[in-house]
Amino acid sequence: xxxxxxxxxxxxxxxxxxxxxxxxxxxxxxxxxxxxxxxxxxxxxxxxxxxxxxxxxxxxxxxxxxxxxxxxxxxxxxxxxxxxxxxxxxxxxxxxxxxxxxxxxxxxxxxxxxxxxxxxxxxx
Amino acid sequence: xxxxxxxxxxxxxxxxxxxxxxxxxxxxxxxxxxxxxxxxxxxxxxxxxxxxxxxxxxxxxxxxxxxxxxxxxxxxxxxxxxxxxxxxxxxxxxxxxxxxxxxxxxxxxxxxxxxxxxxxxxxxxxxxxxxxxxxxxxxxxxxxxxxxxxxxxxxxxxxxxxxxxxxxxxxxxxxxxxxxxxxxxxxxxxxxxxxxxxxxxxxxxxxxxxxxxxxx
Numbered sequence: 001x002x003x004x005x006x007x008x009x010x011x012x013x014x015x016x017x018x019x020x021x022x023x024x025x026x027x028x029x030x031x032x033x034x035x036x037x038x039x040x041x042x043x044x045x046x047x048x049x050x051x052x053x054x055x056x057x058x059x060x061x062x063x064x065x066x067x068x069x070x071x072x073x074x075x076x077x078x079x080x081x082x083x084x085x086x087x088x089x090x091x092x093x094x095x096x097x098x099x100x101x102x103x104x105x106x107x108x109x110x111x112x113x114x115x116x117x118x119x120x121x122x123x124x
Numbered sequence: 125x126x127x128x129x130x131x132x133x134x135x136x137x138x139x140x141x142x143x144x145x146x147x148x149x150x151x152x153x154x155x156x157x158x159x160x161x162x163x164x165x166x167x168x169x170x171x172x173x174x175x176x177x178x179x180x181x182x183x184x185x186x187x188x189x190x191x192x193x194x195x196x197x198x199x200x201x202x203x204x205x206x207x208x209x210x211x212x213x214x215x216x217x218x219x220x221x222x223x224x225x226x227x228x229x230x231x232x233x234x235x236x237x238x239x240x241x242x243x244x245x246x247x248x249x250x251x252x253x254x255x256x257x258x259x260x261x262x263x264x265x266x267x268x269x270x271x272x273x274x275x276x277x278x279x280x281x282x283x284x285x286x287x288x289x290x291x292x293x294x295x296x297x298x299x300x301x302x303x304x305x306x307x308x309x310x311x312x313x314x315x316x317x318x319x320x321x322x323x324x325x326x327x328x329x330x331x332x333x334x335x336x337x338x339x340x
Contacts, residue, residue: 009139009142009146011143011339014337014339015337018337018339019337054146054166054167054168056167081149081150081151082150082166083150083151084163084164086157087163102146102147103147
């Protein structure tokens with residue numbers, strides 16, 4: 001699976017990839033803000049994107065909106081420390097596939113990966 | 125890691141502390157936002173090694189017109205020692221009072237508007253600082269004691285800080301994060317200024333955090 005990890009924190013990106021594991025089975029790309037995420041998305045064409053909300057340059061809300069506009073089928077999972085109810089509902093309204101709260105839990109990441117795998121299979 | 129030669133956090137350590145600040149403040153804000161039924165816009169936090177003698181220059185670079193802000197400060201001691209400084213930009217106190225309308229109605233016969241504004245700022249500051257630090261030090265597994273918070277203007281804080289709070293030859297591990305209440309003129313920045321004596325504890329706590337995720 002091709003996975004784009006978007007977070008301004010290098011630590012957060014490392015942890016997400018460690019939790020996902022099986023690195024030989026997956027191809028990863030990184031972005032450190034929303035603007036980079038949009039640019040890399042076009043070139044990398046990921047199967048799923050894991051994205052933070054609070055980022056400099058362009059935040060996750062704006063990036064999510066733009067990615068979903070140009071790629072309506074994009075599977076974007078938000079992984080954020082901003083866990084306000086309004087943040088969650090905004091992200092879902094903008095087309096997020098799932099919203100996960102930080103700190104990331106292995107069981108949540110693995111469950112959402114399983115759900116996205118099923119979703120991708122259903123689309124084929 | 126020996127502290128004999130190391131006086132500052134590395135780039136990765138700063139980055140990890142930034143992420144922990146992000147999570148801690150996010151959790152604190154979520155509960156507050158639900159209580160007052162408002163959305164609070166968050167900015168990505170920043171963590172830097174700041175020489176104590178340059179601290180006020182650093183704060184002034186992030187907070188415009190600092191002298192006219194209202195400050196809630198709270199000192200903490202223990203394995204990690206320092207001071208949390210919650211800066212409310214000028215005008216925030218009046219908006220906060222209207223936000224807490226129930227409070228204003230209940231106490232308006234007993235207190236002046238200025239006193240109520242101060243009370244609301246103190247309550248909010250006490251909550252935000254306490255919740256954020258509590259989350260952060262719980263993650264860092266640090267035993268910490270808090271002093272009672274106090275309220276001041278930015279100019280008073282600047283004078284006190286420079287004369288009393290830190291060793292001018294020290295480097296402080298400084299975390300900051302800004303926020304604003306949506307559709308309200310309420311804006312602020314939280315600074316968490318850790319004394320350099322906390323360096324060893326912070327570094328060890330970060331190593332333990334990385335071990336949890338098998339990072340490095």
